[in-house]
Amino acid sequence: MxxxxxxxxxxxxxxxxxxxxxxxxxxxxxxxxxxxxxxxxxxxxxxxxxxxxxxxxxxxxxxxxxxxxxxxxxxxxxxxxxxxxxxxxxxxxxxxxxxxxxxxxxxxxxxxxxxxxxxxxxxxxxxxxxxxxxxxxxxxxxxxxxxxxxxxxxxxxxxxxxxxxxxxxxxxxxxxxxxxxxxxxxxxxxxxxxxxxxxxxxxxxxxxxxxxxxxxxxxxxxxxxxxxxxxxxxxxxxxxxxxxxxxxxxxxxxxxxxxxxxxxxxxxxxxxxxRGMRIGLSEEFFRVTYFDAESMELVENPIDDQIREAVFSAAGFLAQLGADIVTDVPLPHTKYGVPTYFVISRVEASSNLLRYDGVKYGYRTAESIKDLLELYRKTRGEGFGVEPKLRMLMGIYLSAAQFDKGYYQRALKARALMRGDFETIFDPKGKFRLDALLTPTAPSTAFPIGSVYGDSVLMQYSDQLTATTNHAGIPGLSFPVGFDRDGLPIGAQVLGPDYSEGSLLRIARAYEKVTEQEAWxxxxxxxxxxxxx
Amino acid sequence: MAEKISREDFRRLAELASLELPEEEAEYLRGELNNQMISIEVLESIPIDAETDTAAHGLPYTDFNSAAPREDIARQDPHRQEILDQAPELEDGYIVVPDISHQELE
The missing domain is CATH 3.90.1300.10 (Amidase signature (AS) domain)
Structure with missing residues (x-):
């Protein structure tokens, strides 16, 4: 080696x-x-x-x-x-x-x-x-x-x-x-x-x-x-x-x-x-939503069986080590993760992207320019790729008073509800009293290059199992739990309350040790x- | 389905974002934005009312995790020249830009 x-x-x-x-x-x-x-x-x-x-x-x-x-x-x-x-x-x-x-x-x-x-x-x-x-x-x-x-x-x-x-x-x-x-x-x-x-x-x-x-x-x-x-x-x-x-x-x-x-x-x-840790499984994280570009609709499906089985198998190993596995944990606002992310992340991104202007640092257009505004427009038009352009335009659409339909305020409220879901399941005096939630990390394994890129909605839904963590501010740790039939890695994640990185590492480390001799x-x-x- | 973002809306957005966009790219971007709105509209079905909290941050900042306020002391950044050196055009320590744009008010 x-x-x-x-x-x-x-x-x-x-x-x-x-x-x-x-x-x-x-x-x-x-x-x-x-x-x-x-x-x-x-x-x-x-x-x-x-x-x-x-x-x-x-x-x-x-x-x-x-x-x-x-x-x-x-x-x-x-x-x-x-x-x-x-x-x-x-x-x-x-x-x-x-x-x-x-x-x-x-x-x-x-x-x-x-x-x-x-x-x-x-x-x-x-x-x-x-x-x-x-x-x-x-x-x-x-x-x-x-x-x-x-x-x-x-x-x-x-x-x-x-x-x-x-x-x-x-x-x-x-x-x-x-x-x-x-x-x-x-x-x-x-x-x-x-x-x-x-x-x-x-x-x-x-x-x-x-x-x-x-x-x-x-x-x-x-x-x-x-x-x-x-x-x-x-x-x-x-x-x-x-x-x-x-x-x-x-x-x-x-x-x-x-x-x-x-x-x-x-x-x-x-x-x-x-031993004695309470680890939850939630059906909300074993369903995935896709954007169907033909029907222009959001379609919900169960997650691929291979991913589900790999995550449940990991839960089985943790149970063998004495962890209590709690099933059917409700996180009812998980489905708002991506729509909320589309709003909050775009508004914040557009604010952060306005600083790139071709004046202070970075790329400046080589074309001849008549005034400062033209310098900005040409520099930014040439210097940014598709994604920053989309995020800036959407961020402005969602936050500028002249277009305001209240989506940003709704998204901030949805964010509070998602945070509330996690607070409920991690509450040490509550019904679930979980130390961590175990879920698949992504709705699929690695997809072919070029198969999704260009469809900005479908690509964003690839984050549907991870985005709520960021809305809530809590920690998450992804670790490998096996391979699918195509030989591609499958990841599971554990999510925990604020500053619980130590317990998340403990769960992933225990799983790593107990599966050390597995062929994969x-x-x-x-x-x-x-x-x- | 009716388009949320019309050509006219898009033209205004591109202006606010200070982006010069070729027509073909503009139409692709507008199409993607309208597709994204299909997802964003899901938020209309969310059960919220005036009582629902608004969260600008995920986790709250309290005395437990917030830094104590510090004194407001001005400090000279030690990287003055390195920062200036990043400017595309510089003259005697000043950043050079073309004419400042101005619009006649109606």
């Missing part, structure tokens, strides 16, 4: 005990990127068409080799001098290209920021570096994180799923999930506004943790929906996700919404027993397995 396939906690341990150097691990990981990733995404580059393009992953928008080598050498030097390099010593990681990193191009996957070099780093990036982690590069995403397949990025080619390169990686943290799954870094930093960490984690067979809103600072994150955005880690195992969360969580004076709540010892919390656990993405043979 290559060091790039080792868990982060093993890599850090081997480096801290001088059995490996940070530079050795970095070089093996960079070699992996060379072997499996193909050409990195670039603005206006052609989409994948050659056989090589179609069989590689394209997770990266930028490989920061020199930056990473300097960081790795610093870690090795610290160890040589007898200093503590931190709990993530020499662990290679990637950052979704929505996080700013000082001196590094930070693009949001958009042409309008394609030349932007950030003068400062996101708090989470600084904290990963303080913990000793080494940033390999920036990874691709849906433009401004707007999507569930990573196909809307202006940086082509778009990422391809390591388990089947004809399939999407999910989104919007798709490059993060794909990179982690293929051994291109042990951890990736993603963001989750309506499911954007958990969704690609489920499509690529990784762990993905969306913390409680405010648990992790948003400073230095290029904003989407400011009341919904949550940075968090993706990793190949639960322990690594816990380690990363430990590094990045906690109050930040630069983000007034970051929570002034002490950060627990997640590794200790994670290893506690699940030894499967590797084909292009990684091919390197071993």
């Amino acid at each position: 290559k060091t790039c396939d080792l868990p982060a906690y093993t890599i850090a341990d081997l480096i801290r005990t001088k059995q490996l150097s940070a530079l050795e691990v970095l070089e093996e990981t960079l070699e992996r990127v060379n072997q499996v990733d193909g050409r990195p995404g670039e603005v206006d580059a052609p989409e994948a068409s050659s056989e090589e393009d179609l069989s590689t992953i394209h997770a990266f928008t930028l490989v920061t080799e020199d930056y990473a080598r300097r960081q790795a050498q610093k870690i090795d030097q610290l160890i040589q001098d007898g200093n503590d390099p931190g709990p993530l010593a020499g662990v290679p990681y990637t950052a979704k290209d929505i996080f700013t990193v000082k001196g590094i191009r930070s693009t949001a996957g958009s042409k309008i920021l394609s030349n932007y070099v950030s003068p400062y780093s996101a708090t989470v990036v600084e904290r990963m570096e303080d913990a000793g982690a080494v940033m390999l590069g920036k990874v691709n995403l849906d433009e401004f994180t707007y999507g569930s397949s990573s196909e809307s990025s202006a940086f082509k080619p778009v990422p391809r799923n390591p388990w089947d390169t004809s399939r999407v990686v999910g989104g919007s943290s798709g490059g993060s999930a794909a990179a982690v799954a293929a051994g291109e870094g042990a951890i990736s930093l993603g963001t989750d506004t309506g499911g954007s960490i958990r969704h690609p984690a489920s499509f690529c067979g990784t762990v993905g943790l969306k913390p409680t809103y405010g648990r992790v600072s948003r400073y230095g994150l290029i904003a989407f929906g400011s009341s919904l955005d949550c940075p968090g880690p993706l990793a190949r195992n639960v322990t690594d996700a816990a380690l990363a969360l430990q590094a990045i969580a906690g109050q930040d004076p630069r983000d007034a919404t970051s929570a002034a709540v002490p950060v627990p010892d997640y590794l200790a919390e994670m290893e506690k027993e699940v 656990r030894s499967l590797k993405p084909p292009l990684v397995a091919a390197l071993d043979s």
Whole structure:
């Protein structure tokens, strides 16, 4: 096994005990990127068409080799001098290209920021570096994180799923999930506004943790929906996700919404027993709504049996370990998750997108211009792709007084009702007294590239099982629970009350341990397995 | 089904969003927005009344999780030049823009 396939906690341990150097691990990981990733995404580059393009992953928008080598050498030097390099010593990681990193191009996957070099780093990036982690590069995403397949990025080619390169990686943290799954870094930093960490984690067979809103600072994150955005880690195992969360969580004076709540010892919390925990299953999360573009109607169906069975099987394992499984838990407002998300996220996105104007930074039109207004219009028309345009137009439609039909107020009330659903089931004195809810993460496994993209309604419904978490602000953790008949990963998520990341990690870790010997656990993405043979 | 967002509405929205859009792209975007409205209209069936809370945030901010107010002290950002260097056109430390647009009021 290559060091790039080792868990982060093993890599850090081997480096801290001088059995490996940070530079050795970095070089093996960079070699992996060379072997499996193909050409990195670039603005206006052609989409994948050659056989090589179609069989590689394209997770990266930028490989920061020199930056990473300097960081790795610093870690090795610290160890040589007898200093503590931190709990993530020499662990290679990637950052979704929505996080700013000082001196590094930070693009949001958009042409309008394609030349932007950030003068400062996101708090989470600084904290990963303080913990000793080494940033390999920036990874691709849906433009401004707007999507569930990573196909809307202006940086082509778009990422391809390591388990089947004809399939999407999910989104919007798709490059993060794909990179982690293929051994291109042990951890990736993603963001989750309506499911954007958990969704690609489920499509690529990784762990993905969306913390409680405010648990992790948003400073230095290029904003989407400011009341919904949550940075968090993706990793190949639960322990690594816990380690990363430990590094990045906690109050930040630069983000007034970051929570002034002490950060627990997640590794200790994670290893506690699940015996006696109450874990719920809700039928509302085993039904899925689709937008049928022919009839122009929303159609409701039961979720695919394979996904249902995988989640119920996970519940069975947890029951064996002594957890109480509570079925038929009602969350009656779940169906309003996507309609509410269409409203709130668009209104917040349109407000956040008005700052890109071709004046202060980023792309500016090359056409000759007569006045400032024309500069704005041309720059934004050329610089934004389809999704930011849609979100801005919809956000203005829903919030401008001249069009106001009261949808925004209704959405804010629906949000309170969804929050109320979760408060009811997690109430320690209530009828259900749940520690967590166990659900499928996504309504499907990874779909073929090109099969949904272009239909913005159908794509948004891919977030229907994750969006209510963001409306409520609660944490959610997606973890792999098996594969479907096409060999594609299936993800389940556990959702819990505010700041319950420790219990969610505990449940996922218990499941991971009890299924360690299951045959599917030894499967590797084909292009990684091919390197071993 | 009647279109919620007419061509005229769309033209006004594009103006408010400061977006210059080719006709073909505009029609695609307008079609998608109208499809999205089919989902958004589901909110009309939601059982709410004046008593239903309005939530601008998911989880509430209370004394338990809110940061204490800090003193309002002005600080010089240390990255002045790096920030200016990002501007597409710069002259003597000023950002250069074309003529400021103005409209004659009717």
